[in-house]
Amino acid sequence: MFSASPDSAAATTAVSLGCGRAVWAKLSPAVADLPAVAGAAFGAGAEAVTLVNTMPAMVIDIDSRRPVLGAGGGGLSGAPLHPIAVRAVWDCREVLGPVPIVASGGVATAEDAVEMLLAGASAVQVGTASFRDPRSISKILRDLRKWCDRHGVARVSELTGAAHG
DSSP states (O other), X not given: OTTSSHHHHHHHHHHHGGGSSOOEEEEOSOSSOHHHHHHHHHHTTOSEEEEOOOEEEOOEETTTTEEOSTTSOEEEOSGGGHHHXXXXXXXXXXXXXXXXXXXXXXXXXXXXXXXXXXHTOSEEOOOHHHHHOTTHXXXXXXXXXXXXXXXXXXXXXXXXXXXXX
């Protein structure tokens, strides 16, 4: 895993800069100090970090008594990952300040997106929900506009990091 430590994240980010494209580091929450890893990616030249990738997980079919996912394990995503992702965004914003953070992990509603923004995200990514319903992104955007209207929010950017006070 390239993001297992600040040193490996910095080295991988630095090498990626050679491709001549924008570099965003998608990081796992399954590390000892995620803000340090994110800080190392920024320090090496990443323009943004995406928080978070999946968490290692396992599902066992109780009838066959065998693992269901891949070669025995896989990644936890969707709704169960959301609180972990919110915490990761919060922690990185708290330590690193207002850096570009793209939040991902269990975003299925406008309220999920608002929570990520309040924690410190600059943008929000929708993954698992779009696999279940390809129209989920347009529904989230529509509902986000309605939420903002109800709460007197003129620009979504007003929400970024607002929970930090």
